[in-house]
Amino acid sequence: MSSAPVPEATKHSSSHDREIVDAKVIVTCPGRNFVTLKIVTRSGVIGLGDATLNGRELAVASYLQDHVVPNLIGRDAGRIEDMWQFFYRGAYWRRGPVTMTAIAAVDVALWDILGKMAGLPIYQLLGGRSREGALVYGHANGRDISETSDVVGQFKEQGFLAIRAQCGVPGVKKAYGISTAGKPYEPAESELPAETVWSTPRYLEIVPQLFERLRADHGPEVELLHDVHHRLTPIEAARLARSVEPYRLFWLEDATPAENQKSFELIRQHSVTPLAVGEVFNSIWDCKHLIENQLIDYIRTTIVHGGGITHLRRLADFAALHQVRTGFHGATDLSPVCMGAALHFDTWVPNFGIQEYMFHSDETNEVFPHDYEFRAGRLHCGESAGHGVTIDEKLAARYPYSPKQLPIARLEDGAMWDW
Numbered sequence: 001m002s003s004a005p006v007p008e009a010t011k012h013s014s015s016h017d018r019e020i021v022d023a024k025v026i027v028t029c030p031g032r033n034f035v036t037l038k039i040v041t042r043s044g045v046i047g048l049g050d051a052t053l054n055g056r057e058l059a060v061a062s063y064l065q066d067h068v069v070p071n072l073i074g075r076d077a078g079r080i081e082d083m084w085q086f087f088y089r090g091a092y093w094r095r096g097p098v099t100m101t102a103i104a105a106v107d108v109a110l111w112d113i114l115g116k117m118a119g120l121p122i123y124q125l126l127g128g129r130s131r132e133g134a135l136v137y138g139h140a141n142g143r144d145i146s147e148t149s150d151v152v153g154q155f156k157e158q159g160f161l162a163i164r165a166q167c168g169v170p171g172v173k174k175a176y177g178i179s180t181a182g183k184p185y186e187p188a189e190s191e192l193p194a195e196t197v198w199s200t201p202r203y204l205e206i207v208p209q210l211f212e213r214l215r216a217d218h219g220p221e222v223e224l225l226h227d228v229h230h231r232l233t234p235i236e237a238a239r240l241a242r243s244v245e246p247y248r249l250f251w252l253e254d255a256t257p258a259e260n261q262k263s264f265e266l267i268r269q270h271s272v273t274p275l276a277v278g279e280v281f282n283s284i285w286d287c288k289h290l291i292e293n294q295l296i297d298y299i300r301t302t303i304v305h306g307g308g309i310t311h312l313r314r315l316a317d318f319a320a321l322h323q324v325r326t327g328f329h330g331a332t333d334l335s336p337v338c339m340g341a342a343l344h345f346d347t348w349v350p351n352f353g354i355q356e357y358m359f360h361s362d363e364t365n366e367v368f369p370h371d372y373e374f375r376a377g378r379l380h381c382g383e384s385a386g387h388g389v390t391i392d393e394k395l396a397a398r399y400p401y402s403p404k405q406l407p408i409a410r411l412e413d414g415a416m417w418d419w
């Protein structure tokens, strides 16, 4: 009697084949620093996960190298949920940006492997396509209102439907988001933190003027966004949110620090400007009150800093119950590996809002070849199996790590403030 043939799928995913035989942390600086985790199975399938935490890259690299990699070897790469629980629940010292970034790197690498084993793009594994492409917003930055308006015009010409606008603040040295040397804006530019000076009154004066001008110059249709970058107190944030109401922002981002989630109640009481927050969050617990009480409209926590696809899926489902949509962080300090994974997520997630999109440099794109592309205001993930982003390790080795930290902000009297 001959035995029944083994089905293809079973052949391709036996736990023996899926055993993790190698895991490696790659640190590279093609224009800026990135940390990448590469996991290899016995059958030779490779998965990549982004592990970049701007200005704290080596802390995550060490967490991975010293505490995660030794636990990966010999485990079944197909047990994605159990692996997540092992590194989260199994860690007595849980949560925090370093730990959650390391967990995200493992999680994304495992989803990449699962996709490759199944021969499917990650958005299919998540449940399939909900939309044709992910609406993205670009960054228009200018030294003054008029320059920002010109840059908004340039983004519109490139096909952008949504644009974040920031401008210099008279009397404020190095305003957030504004490049000094005519180069693309990169905040982490020096080995020790650059010192910037912050003035709330000057800022509150100029921002409504900026958006009044942008609506006058560019009409009612284009979606406009603005990032406060945690600089205001709750009542100041309420005032700003109210003063920009006539210009119909898509969102006002990080209007006040959110350690105290209740503080957003104050902004909500005074304004109908939509609110986004969460690029510095790393867990669902950081936004539980904000979401449950519908104090925000968009949650910005993204894959690399929030424990990967496995945790973000949980967060997005929870947000959906409260009409909160996703608006993932997508600055250049998140690598193309994170962007690739985020775009698969964006393509699937039912309560998608928007995706941030800053352009990576040519050097970065050469080190991380990828199949996502921008068309008519949207980013489209590719159809290759997994997340569609690879790494050229030889090229990566040519760009050694270069220590850089984010700036700090002080008030005009010298006291420390939130950057």
Ligand code: EZ4
Binding pocket: 054, 187, 227, 229, 279, 329, 331, 332, 333, 356, 406
């Ligand atoms: O300052 O990613 O919305 N985007 C942002 C970013 C952050 C950087 C910090 O590493 O706020 O530009």
Ligand code: CO
Binding pocket: 227, 229, 253, 254, 279
């Ligand atoms: Co931001």
